[in-house]
Amino acid sequence: MRIEDNQKIKKKITVTSVLLYAFLIALALVYLLPLVWMLSVSLKSNRDVLTSPFTPPTVLQVGNYIFAWTKGQLGVATLNSVIVCSSALIISLLIGAMAAFAIARMRLGFLKYMMQYFLIGMMIPVHCVLIPLFVRFSNWHLTNQMIGLIIPYITFSLPMTIFLMTGFFKSMPNEIFEAACIDGCSIYGCFIRIGLPLSRVGMFVAGIMTFVGNWNELLLAMVFISDTAKKTLPVTLTYFVGPYSTNYVQMFAAIIIAIAPTIVVYSIFSNQIVDGLTTGAVKG
Amino acid sequence: MRSMNAFAYPHYRKRGNHMNRLLEDRKAAFIFIAPAFLLFTLILFVPIIQVIYYSLCNYTGLTKPDFIGLKNYIDLFTSDETMKIALKNSIFFMLFSGITQQIIGLFMAVLLTNIKAGRNLFKNIYYLPCVLSSAALGLLWAFLFNPKIGINNLLSSFGIQGPNWLFDTKGFIPLPMWVIGFVALWQYVGQNMMLYMAQISGISRDIYEASYIDGASKGQSFRFITMPLIKPMLVTTLSLNCIGSLKFFDLIYNMTQGGPNHRTDVLATHLYTQGFKYYKYGYASAISIVLLILCLLATFLINKCIKVETYES
Numbered sequence: 001m002r003i004e005d006n007q008k009i010k011k012k013i014t015v016t017s018v019l020l021y022a023f024l025i026a027l028a029l030v031y032l033l034p035l036v037w038m039l040s041v042s043l044k045s046n047r048d049v050l051t052s053p054f055t056p057p058t059v060l061q062v063g064n065y066i067f068a069w070t071k072g073q074l075g076v077a078t079l080n081s082v083i084v085c086s087s088a089l090i091i092s093l094l095i096g097a098m099a100a101f102a103i104a105r106m107r108l109g110f111l112k113y114m115m116q117y118f119l120i121g122m123m124i125p126v127h128c129v130l131i132p133l134f135v136r137f138s139n140w141h142l143t144n145q146m147i148g149l150i151i152p153y154i155t156f157s158l159p160m161t162i163f164l165m166t167g168f169f170k171s172m173p174n175e176i177f178e179a180a181c182i183d184g185c186s187i188y189g190c191f192i193r194i195g196l197p198l199s200r201v202g203m204f205v206a207g208i209m210t211f212v213g214n215w216n217e218l219l220l221a222m223v224f225i226s227d228t229a230k231k232t233l234p235v236t237l238t239y240f241v242g243p244y245s246t247n248y249v250q251m252f253a254a255i256i257i258a259i260a261p262t263i264v265v266y267s268i269f270s271n272q273i274v275d276g277l278t279t280g281a282v283k284g
Numbered sequence: 285m286r287s288m289n290a291f292a293y294p295h296y297r298k299r300g301n302h303m304n305r306l307l308e309d310r311k312a313a314f315i316f317i318a319p320a321f322l323l324f325t326l327i328l329f330v331p332i333i334q335v336i337y338y339s340l341c342n343y344t345g346l347t348k349p350d351f352i353g354l355k356n357y358i359d360l361f362t363s364d365e366t367m368k369i370a371l372k373n374s375i376f377f378m379l380f381s382g383i384t385q386q387i388i389g390l391f392m393a394v395l396l397t398n399i400k401a402g403r404n405l406f407k408n409i410y411y412l413p414c415v416l417s418s419a420a421l422g423l424l425w426a427f428l429f430n431p432k433i434g435i436n437n438l439l440s441s442f443g444i445q446g447p448n449w450l451f452d453t454k455g456f457i458p459l460p461m462w463v464i465g466f467v468a469l470w471q472y473v474g475q476n477m478m479l480y481m482a483q484i485s486g487i488s489r490d491i492y493e494a495s496y497i498d499g500a501s502k503g504q505s506f507r508f509i510t511m512p513l514i515k516p517m518l519v520t521t522l523s524l525n526c527i528g529s530l531k532f533f534d535l536i537y538n539m540t541q542g543g544p545n546h547r548t549d550v551l552a553t554h555l556y557t558q559g560f561k562y563y564k565y566g567y568a569s570a571i572s573i574v575l576l577i578l579c580l581l582a583t584f585l586i587n588k589c590i591k592v593e594t595y596e597s
Contacts, residue, residue, distance in 0.1 A: 020399060027392075028409045030470070038424055053433055095319045102316035107307045114317055121328055123523075123583050125531035127552050128572040131565050132334035133327065135345065155327040158320055181303045187312045216417035218534045219552075223560055234419040238538060248427065255420040266415050270408040273415075278482030 035263075042252035049248050064253035068240075072250060074257050076229055077236035084146050084232060085214045088153035093207055095154065096161030097199070101191050103162070104169035105177065115166065121159040126152075126220060134223055144227050152220055157210040164209075164277075168202030169195060205276030208269065212262060233258045332576070335569045343566035356570035366546045367571070370554040374530055374575075376457050377550060378582065380465045381472070381529035382522060388469065389476025389521065390514075394506065396477070397484045407481065411474035418471060422538030425467045426450065429539075450540050453547050460540055460548045467535060472528065476521045483517040484510060519590050526582040530575065551575045 041049055042064055044057040069075045099118070103111050133152060134143065142148035176198075177190050185193065196203070218234040225231050237258055240251035266273065306312075339356055341349035360367050392410060396403050413421060428434035429449035436446030452459035487510065495505045533552040536542065542549040542557065549557075551571060559568030 017399070020395065021402075024395065024399070024402075024406050028406060031409050031412060034424060034428065050433065053437055095323070098316045099320035102313045105307065106309070106313050106316075107304070108310065108313050111313065111317070114321065118320070118324065121324060123527060123579055124328065124332070125527065125552075125575060125579060127531055127533070127555055128335060128576045129328060129331035130555070131338060131559055131569050131572065132331035134560075135565065136331070136334075151323070152327055155323045158324060162320065178303055181306055187306045187309055190306070191316070212415045216419065216534075218417075218419045218537070219556070223556075234417050234534070237417075237419050237423060240423065248433075251423060251427075255423055258420050259416050262415055262417070263412070266408075266412060270411070271404060274404075274407060274411060274478055278478060 038252050039256060042249060042256050044249055046247070046249050061249065064249045065257065068250045068254040068257060072240065072254050073228060073231070073236050074233070074254050077231055077233045078257070080146065080230055081215060081233040084149050084153065085211050087146075087150045088157060088214050089207055089211050091150070092154040092157040092161055092210055093203060096158050096206065097165050097196065097203065098191070099158075100162045100165035101169050101195050104166045105172075105190075105195070106187075115162075118159050118162045121156075122163070126156060130219070130223060137224065143224050144230065146225075146230060148224050149221060149232070152224075153214045153217065157213065160209055160213075161206045164206045165199060165202050168199045172198055201272070201276055204269075205273060208265065208273055209277070212265075215262065335572050335576075338566050338569035339573045341566045341569075343564075343569070345563050345565050349566065352566075356567050359567070360570050360574070366549055366554055369546055370549045370551050370571075371574070373457075373461055373548065374532075374550045374552075374578070376461060377465060377468075377532060378526050378529045378578075380462075381468055382525045384465070384469050385473050385476050385525050386518070386522060389473050390480050392473065392477040393480035393484055394510070397481055407478065411478050413471040414474045416471075418534035419538050421467070421471055422535040425463075425535075426539040429463055451544050453544055458547045460544075464536055464539055464548065467539070468529065468532065471535075472525075475524065479517055479521050480514060483514045487513050515590065519586055522586050522590070523583050526586065527579050530579055530582065551578075 037054070040056050041053065043060045043062070045059075045061050048057065099114070103115050137143045137148050142151070172195070176194055180190055180194055216234060217232075218238070221232045221235045222238070225235065237251075237254055240247060240254055338349055340351060340353060342352045342355070343349040396406055399406075430436070431446075431448050431451065435449070439446040447459060449463050450460045491509055492505055495509055500508070531552055532550055533556070536548060536550055536553055537556075540548045542553045551574065555568050555571040555575065558564045558571060
């Protein structure tokens with residue numbers, strides 16, 4: 001009797017878990033199928049897409065990618081995106097880590113208010129400062145130049161970076177810094193020789209989030225850059241769309257080119273990214 | 285504790301003083317903070333003050349701003365039909381995203397924390413669209429919801445005439461807004477799921493075991509243990525959802541461009557059209573202020589209305 005009961009329970013559990021996994025796999029397909037489908041469309045010809053969009057391609061049309069890369073300006077746009085995002089990444093990480101170090105470790109009253117000041121930045125949408133920023137940058141002849149895009153990108157990445165990095169600096173044991181002090185290390189040395197190397201995980205996560213966020217940013221890039229040769233990836237993508245545009249296959253090739261780097265980086269580091277983000281968020 | 289140690293061990297006091305002197309070094313703190321502070325002030329806070337001033341001006345970019353008082357706001361709320369639609373759509377979008385992403389995100393988080401194998405795999409798959417470009421995904425979904433090709437092609441092979449997903453204009457909230465809401469849900473629900481998962485896995489197993497010993501069912505333990513303990517995360521995620529959906533631009537711009545006939549315009553697209561297609565800087569600034577006030581109001585209300593009790597854990 002007892003054993004039977006146990007078996008019953010075991011069976012029930014397996015039935016629910018089978019249903020659970022079936023549901024989770026179905027949901028995963030909802031996430032993955034559109035991406036896979038996009039890859040398949042990007043390798044078809046326009047005629048195939050219109051007649052049978054959901055079958056896999058018979059002849060691989062690699063020409064779509066070549067067209068998107070050269071004629072569609074995707075090559076130039078990728079280079080621009082890399083330049084803008086890397087510069088913004090390096091500078092915002094450095095500046096953000098410096099501010100976060102002071103906020104997390106130094107004992108001065110005004111630093112608490114500084115944190116609040118930076119966190120307000122998280123609540124303000126970019127759209128609200130778009131017009132004055134555009135006017136000012138045109139007066140300074142910074143629009144239509146990459147530096148004019150890099151500066152706002154640095155600024156809008158700072159709240160997230162400071163927020164994450166403060167969590168990481170706070171979690172470091174005090175003793176390390178005390179030991180360094182005894183050995184005659186200055187506060188700058190504490191930051192460069194101890195703080196930075198020990199917060200590599202935090203820097204990595206903040207860095208990826210900054211990079212991805214800027215890589216995907218559309219509105220500022222659309223407004224600030226009008227020269228085709230200086231446009232970034234998301235802006236270039238919008239040229240493939242239009243109510244009467246029929247260049248579907250090239251559009252999808254372009255989309256694949258634009259999101260492939262993110263997917264590759266994410267697949268390699270996804271565990272670290274997700275864990276790092278959540279530790280920062282839960283601590284804060 | 286510190287002072288006791290200092291009396292007992294003189295060398296500790298010395299060490300502490302040296303440490304304190306370093307940590308209270310004003311000059312160093314200024315050097316550390318200054319670049320971030322200056323950038324933030326110049327690029328974010330000064331422009332906000334400017335945008336308030338511009339919103340009170342007739343300003344087209346060609347001439348100097350000309351002070352006209354509240355006229356922009358009066359026009360905005362009395363004679364601008366698109367603004368009414370945009371405001372309605374933005375608020376709909378905020379409520380829709382807030383509610384669906386909260387419920388489904390929490391549901392997914394609970395499911396994933398309860399399975400044993402493959403938790404990370406599923407988590408990473410569901411979070412993937414959050415890091416992808418909404419501009420690119422918007423194009424993908426616009427194609428899938430095309431009147432003839434994507435989903436409707438699939439439906440027609442079953443003999444069903446699919447609706448005009450992105451071009452329908454009927455109803456208080458037209459169909460395209462629901463479609464865009466669904467796409468936003470698909471893309472961003474992973475963020476809520478991930479944050480809730482982190483919070484739930486932080487709850488001690490002992491509490492659950494104690495509740496099962498006391499005879500609580502799974503549902504009861506969720507209601508009386510999980511729910512109260514994840515409340516702090518509710519404030520964070522709900523604020524993120526609301527602000528995120530208020531400033532929504534990329535998906536709409538690439539899926540419908542505000543059309544058909546402005547029926548899917550939101551505040552962000554309206555601002556973009558007025559400011560950078562018609563160059564009405566003053567008028568667009570007034571829209572920015574409305575958007576800013578909505579964002580601050582949403583954050584304020586969420587923080588005020590959701591009481592967070594802290595529990596010993």
